[in-house]
Amino acid sequence: MRAGFAGVAALAALLPAPALAQAYQCRAPQVASVPRIVPDGPRRVLPVTGYTLALSWSPEFCKPRSRDRSHTFQCAGKQGRFGLVVHGLRPEGARDWPQWCEARTALTPADIRGAMCLMPSERLVARQWAKHGACMVKRPANYLKVIRILRSGLRLPDYDRISREEGxxxxxxxxxxxxxNPEWPEAAIAVMLSPRGWLEEIRLCYSKTFHPVRCPPARRGAKDNTPAQIWRGL
Structure with a gap:
């Protein structure tokens, strides 16, 4: 069930052309095929009550993957250094999240290439569409357009500088x-740390109409007083 589709479609209509993050240094590669994605859990078709946009801290992700050929585009440094990149947009349910819904339209290599400067991995784009996007909208292009709209409305802090702060x-x-982002209350922002305290993701909680909303306790991540570190990729 694609509850909330009207709101998603209205949001998608606001952006007629792609707006790429880090376009000043990112040139999307050619994409020849769509990676095959195998579900890692059960299919859940549930009413949508809100959304979560996950922004991954790329230096931390790339720390053990700088020489991994499957992550060359994101981690080899040829495109410059990525900071916060989109991990995905997930619909939420009252007690669980919808996932692995039936896709009515196939993802294309062109869809993937158009998203690569936001989500710098072919497999990541394919997986997020298959696992989450198909539970939101009928067409992958609309799912990726909504992600571009949400991301283009965000201003990113200088976490490289902040990483040098003591305590x-x-x-x-x-x-x-x-x-x-003054329109975002702290209660709507989740900070996800690794077991050793390194920043992994920022997660933003949206209402069904794509307005910032307080994250439920189970989704708020680390408590404010938790010691943290930010890897700068050095």
Missing amino acids: LTAGRIRAAFADA
Whole structure:
């Protein structure tokens, strides 16, 4: 069930052309085929009550993958250094999230290439569409357009500079994002840390109508006083 489709479609209509993140340094590669994605869990068709946009801190992701050929585009440094990149947009349900819904329209190599400067992995784009996007809209192009709209409305803090601050905490990371985006209350921003305290993701909680909304306790991530570190890729 694609509950909330009207709101998604209305949002998609606002952006007639792609707006690429980090376009000043990113040139999307040619994409010859769509990666095959195998579901890693059960199919869940549930009413949509909201959304989560996950922004991954690329230096942390690339730390053990700089020489991994499957992550060359994101991690080899030939496109410059990525900072926060889109991990995906997930619909949420009242108690669980919809996933692995039946896709009515196939993802194309052109769809993937158009998203690569936002989501710098062919497999990531294919997986997010198959697992989450197909539960939101009928066409992958609309799912990716909504992601571009949401991302284009965000201002990203200088986490490279903030990483050098003494006594850094998850609360400081959260507050920096809220300071850069005054329309975002800190309660709608989740900070996800690795088991060793390194920043992995910023997750933004949206209502069904794509307005910032308080994250449920189970989705808010690290508490404000949790010590944190940010890997700069050095």
